[in-house]
Structures are given as structure tokens and as C-alpha cells.
Amino acid sequence: xxxKRHTPLSxxxxxxxxLWRRAMRPLxxxxxxxxxxxxxxxxxxxxxxxxxxxxxxxxxLEDADNxxxxxxxxxxxxxxxxxxxxxxxxxxxxxxxxxxxxxxxxPSLASAGxxxxxxxxxxxxxxxxxxxxxxxEPAWSGEVVAARLVHLFAHGRFLTTSDLxxxxxxxxxxxxxxxxxxxxxxxxxxxxxxxxxxxxxALSGACLDDSVRRLDSGLARLEAEIARxxxxxxxxxxxxxxxxxxxxxxxxxxxxxxxxxxxxxxxSLRSAHDRMAPMLRFFRHGDxxxxxxxxxxxxxxxxxxGLLARDEVRGQPFGYAPYSGYQRLAASxxxxxxDCGKPPQxxxxxxxxxxxxxxxxxxxxxxxxxxxxxxxxxQAGWDTALRATAAQSTxxxxxxxxxxxxxxxxxxxxxxxxxxGGPSEVVTSRVETPQxxxxxxxxxxxxxxxxxxxxRRLVLSAHGDALIGIDRVVPKTQGRxxxxxxxxxxIHPDIRVSPSQGAGLLLKLANGExxxxxxxxxxxxxxxVYLGGDTVxxxxxxxxxxxxxxxxxxxxxxxxxx
Numbered sequence: 001x002x003x004k005r006h007t008p009l010s011x012x013x014x015x016x017x018x019l020w021r022r023a024m025r026p027l028x029x030x031x032x033x034x035x036x037x038x039x040x041x042x043x044x045x046x047x048x049x050x051x052x053x054x055x056x057x058x059x060x061l062e063d064a065d066n067x068x069x070x071x072x073x074x075x076x077x078x079x080x081x082x083x084x085x086x087x088x089x090x091x092x093x094x095x096x097x098x099x100x101x102x103x104x105x106x107p108s109l110a111s112a113g114x115x116x117x118x119x120x121x122x123x124x125x126x127x128x129x130x131x132x133x134x135x136x137e138p139a140w141s142g143e144v145v146a147a148r149l150v151h152l153f154a155h156g157r158f159l160t161t162s163d164l165x166x167x168x169x170x171x172x173x174x175x176x177x178x179x180x181x182x183x184x185x186x187x188x189x190x191x192x193x194x195x196x197x198x199x200x201x202a203l204s205g206a207c208l209d210d211s212v213r214r215l216d217s218g219l220a221r222l223e224a225e226i227a228r229x230x231x232x233x234x235x236x237x238x239x240x241x242x243x244x245x246x247x248x249x250x251x252x253x254x255x256x257x258x259x260x261x262x263x264x265x266x267x268s269l270r271s272a273h274d275r276m277a278p279m280l281r282f283f284r285h286g287d288x289x290x291x292x293x294x295x296x297x298x299x300x301x302x303x304x305x306g307l308l309a310r311d312e313v314r315g316q317p318f319g320y321a322p323y324s325g326y327q328r329l330a331a332s333x334x335x336x337x338x339d340c341g342k343p344p345q346x347x348x349x350x351x352x353x354x355x356x357x358x359x360x361x362x363x364x365x366x367x368x369x370x371x372x373x374x375x376x377x378x379q380a381g382w383d384t385a386l387r388a389t390a391a392q393s394t395x396x397x398x399x400x401x402x403x404x405x406x407x408x409x410x411x412x413x414x415x416x417x418x419x420x421g422g423p424s425e426v427v428t429s430r431v432e433t434p435q436x437x438x439x440x441x442x443x444x445x446x447x448x449x450x451x452x453x454x455x456r457r458l459v460l461s462a463h464g465d466a467l468i469g470i471d472r473v474v475p476k477t478q479g480r481x482x483x484x485x486x487x488x489x490x491i492h493p494d495i496r497v498s499p500s501q502g503a504g505l506l507l508k509l510a511n512g513e514x515x516x517x518x519x520x521x522x523x524x525x526x527x528x529v530y531l532g533g534d535t536v537x538x539x540x541x542x543x544x545x546x547x548x549x550x551x552x553x554x555x556x557x558x559x560x561x562x
Contacts, residue, residue, distance in 0.1 A: 051207050118158060494510040522544065
């Protein structure tokens with residue numbers, strides 16, 4: 001909250017473990033580079049890639065065109081090969097290097113198709129092998145090997161040529177990468193990278209026919225990660241809609257591969273799939289993309305649609321996701337999603353936002369009230385501001401965050417920007433009224449610093465033409481000084497906000513639809529930003545201000561179609 005923060009003492013044992021692993025890195029790299037360890041990666045050569053899974057990851061022809069011109073753009077950075085091997089160029093960031101070594105260029109080249117793209121892809125694979133014949137990091141790190149294998153399995157058909165020598169080299173390449181991943185998948189960073197590494201481990205056993213034991217161990221590892229990371233309601237433990245989409249993407253690929261080779265799908269894997277698909281629909285706005293909560297971006301709407309098309313059950317979302325901590329109100333073409341959960345714990349909190357009781361609201365394909373979003377990969381400078389409470393559509397007191405992020409220093413450098421604090425108790429209820437569905441929630445994140453509890457009520461009309469809200473600020477202590485507060489409603493950049501000749505503010509949607517915002521208080525328009533995708537967009541926010549002392553303050557507001 002406020003004041004200088006230090007690394008909690010409880011983190012020191014974990015920090016020591018990370019330091020130990022870093023200290024052992026030279027020994028680990030030396031061991032994995034020697035002749036004997038390389039012999040462990042040998043074995044039976046697979047005959048072929050048994051199955052090429054469909055990967056819904058979006059692909060852009062523009063990226064393929066840049067690649068054919070020698071321009072490699074990853075994590076917001078561009079490096080020109082200048083006619084030499086791109087693997088000899090210095091990586092501007094670790095994220096860029098991981099994307100290059102993870103073969104993030106392959107989906108775009110496969111989408112472009114044609115001999116020039118195929119020739120470039122095979123050349124890049126050959127160059128990678130020539131410049132990385134032995135273990136090094138990050139080129140051979142578990143999460144990077146996992147991404148590389150997923151791309152190769154998904155687009156292996158594109159790489160097929162009539163050259164038998166090339167085909168043999170590719171299968172040798174896949175065998176060694178797969179056998180290495182079986183030994184290193186658990187070393188991937190905790191959270192989604194470790195989940196994806198476990199899925200790639202299982203996928204390597206299904207797509208290649210050289211080792212039944214590797215398939216069994218991969219499935220066991222994936223089932224363990226599902227138990228750790230997928231909640232009973234189908235959400236991801238990080239509470240990020242985007243992380244859920246990518247976890248589901250890998251689950252779908254593994255299930256498709258098992259089905260194709262006639263291997264039984266484990267019950268836990270099938271159960272996770274059937275829980276995750278409705279939860280993905282839970283977060284989906286009318287434009288087909290995802291809501292912005294806890295480090296998530298919109299994601300490509302075509303990717304989300306492609307993933308959900310693989311769901312034969314067509315499970316529909318519930319109104320309340322108690323384990324993930326979200327409420328969903330839907331009527332006609334309107335949708336409101338309310339965050340009513342606590343921040344995730346430990347390594348799962350490195351992208352979490354301090355936004356309890358923040359909400360998003362959309363009408364049809366147009367988002368109206370949003371959260372500011374998250375920085376694209378490689379633009380960490382935005383991270384602190386976008387995770388703050390003021391970047392979410394909720395209330396702040398004296399410009400103070402609900403929770404705090406591990407400050408710069410040894411702790412953050414070792415463990416990442418984890419989030420601490422936040423509400424210790426969130427209470428929520430849901431009822432159907434004659435006016436429509438109503439949700440009430442409260443949290444105590446500001447109780448310690450200000451002696452205040454925030455309560456929020458949302459009511460979505462039965463016809464979806466009005467979202468009514470009430471924010472209550474309830475002091476729990478007496479004799480306190482007045483505390484200023486600001487209720488923020490970040491507005492999507494496609495919407496123009498202007499004062500109304502009557503009361504309130506007018507919102508003009510891109511599709512011509514009109515809405516009015518009215519509030520029982522002082523409202524004004526301020527600048528904001530929106531990072532739902534890869535670029536920073538200017539936006540506006542509606543801010544309602546006030547103060548509270550010893551008695552509760554209640555502010556009613558409404559977004560209504562006109």
C-alpha cells in the first residue's frame with residue numbers, strides 16, 4: 001500500500017534456492033555439453049511425425065514478409081540479419097532471444113507457404129543447428145525447447161521436402177530435442193511456461209513413435225501441472241484470461257494428438273478441457289476477444305474462436321466463477337465482468353493487477369468500460385503503472401494501490417515482480433431481481449491503511465440497455481481524517497466521450513450507438529491509455545471524486561443506452 005516496502009522474510013528460502021541454481025549454472029551447462037550427456041539424447045530414430053496438431057496461434061503474413069526481407073521482429077524489437085545468419089546477431093533482450101530460439105518465426109512462414117518461405121524455414125533450422133550444436137541457455141532452456149517443439153510438430157508438414165537427407169536430419173533434431181525436454185521440462189519457470197513445457201513433453205511422446213515411456217512420463221507431468229494450475233471452475237491459477245487461453249491451447253493439441261494415435265485420453269486431461277472451454281467463453285466479449293484482467297491481453301479473436309471450435313461439448317459459462325474470483329452479467333447483447341477475487345499467490349502473481357472490484361462492460365462488439373491492459377512483451381516500462389489500482393475500473397483512496405509489487409532489488413531480480421497484500425476477504429453475492437441480474441461484492445484491501453471497506457453493486461437490466469452501479473465507501477473506524485477517493489471508469493479508445501447538454505456524459509460508440517453516463521456526484525473526463533493489444537492507444541476515463549470521513553458515502557451511477 002503506502003510507505004517503503006522490503007522483500008518479505010518468507011521469500012528468503014526461495015531466493016536462496018534460485019541463487020543456488022544460478023551458482024550451479026556453469027556446472028549444469030558443462031555437464032549437458034559433454035559427450036556422455038549427448039549420448040543420452042541418442043536412441044531409436046522415429047520413422048515420421050505421426051500427427052501434426054492444429055495450433056490456433058495467430059499468424060500474420062506481414063511478419064512472413066519481414067522475415068523474407070531479413071527482418072526479425074520479436075518482443076517489440078527488430079533485428080536485421082544483414083545477409084548473415086540471424087543466430088550470429090546479438091539479441092537486444094532475453095525475450096527476443098527466447099522467441100528466436102523458440103522458432104516463433106515458423107508459424108508465419110508456414111502461413112505464407114510457397115517455396116521461398118519453406119526454403120527460409122529450412123535454412124533457419126539448419127543455421128540454428130549449426131550455431132547451437134550443444135547445450136546453452138537460453139537456446140536449450142526447457143521453456144524454449146518446448147516452444148520450438150510445438151512449432152515443429154504443428155508445422156512439420158510445411159517443412160517436408162523430397163530431400164531424404166533433410167528429412168532424416170529433422171527427425172534426429174526432433175528426437176534429441178524431445179529427449180532433452182523430458183529431462184528439463186520441470187526447470188521451466190513456474191506458471192504458464194512450466195505448464196506449456198509439460199504439454200510439449202507429452203506432445204513429443206504422441207507425435208513421435210520412438211518412445212512410449214516418454215509419452216507416459218509427459219502425460220504424468222501434464223496431469224500434475226493441471227492439478228496445480230487449473231482451478232475447479234476451469235480458470236487458470238494466475239486469474240489471467242490470456243494465460244487460460246494458452247493453457248487451453250496446449251491441452252487441445254495434446255488431446256487431438258492422443259485421439260489421432262488411438263491413445264486413451266486421461267480423465268484428468270478431459271475434465272480440464274471440459275472445464276476450461278466454458279471459462280474461456282466466460283471472459284469473451286462480443287468482439288470475440290478476451291477481457292483484460294490480471295496481466296491478460298485481448299488475444300486474437302480468431303485464435304479464441306479457433307480454440308473454442310475444438311470444443312465439441314459447447315459448455316456454456318456460468319454466471320459466477322468462485323475459484324477464479326469473477327462474476328459475469330449478460331443480457332441481450334450486453335456483458336459485464338466483475339473481478340471479485342484476491343491476487344494469486346507466489347510465482348503466479350508476477351503479472352497480477354491490484355484491481356479487486358474492477359469491471360469491464362461491453363455492448364455487442366463494442367467494449368465500453370475497460371481496464372487499461374498490460375504491456376506487450378519487451379515493454380516492461382509500462383508494467384508498474386498498468387498493474388496499479390488506478391489503471392483498473394474501480395476505486396482508489398488517496399492514489400494508493402490495493403496491493404504492492406516486490407520493489408526493485410535482489411528479491412525482484414531473483415523471483416520476479418510478485419504482488420503482495422491486497423484484500424484478505426472478498427464477499428460476493430448474486431441474485432436475480434425484476435430489474436435484472438444483480439451482483440454485490442466488497443473487499444477490505446484498504447482497511448489496514450484507511451479503515452475503509454469498499455462495496456460495489458452492479459445491476460444489468462434484463463434488456464441489456466442499462467448497467468446500474470452503486471459504490472459504497474464504509475468507514476470501520478471513528479475519529480479519522482477525511483480520505484479522498486476516485487472512482488475510475490476507463491473508456492475504450494474507440495469511444496468518444498463528451499459532456500451532455502443535460503445531465504451526465506455522452507458516449508458515442510464506433511457503430512453509431514449512443515450511451516449516457518449519469519452519476520450522483522462530481523464526474524469529469526481525464527486522459528487514459530489502453531494496451532489491450534501490441535500498441536499503446538490514447539483513451540479517456542471518467543473519474544468521479546469525493547471524500548469520506550466518519551460516515552458511509554454512497555455513489556450511484558448508470559450507463560444507459562439512448
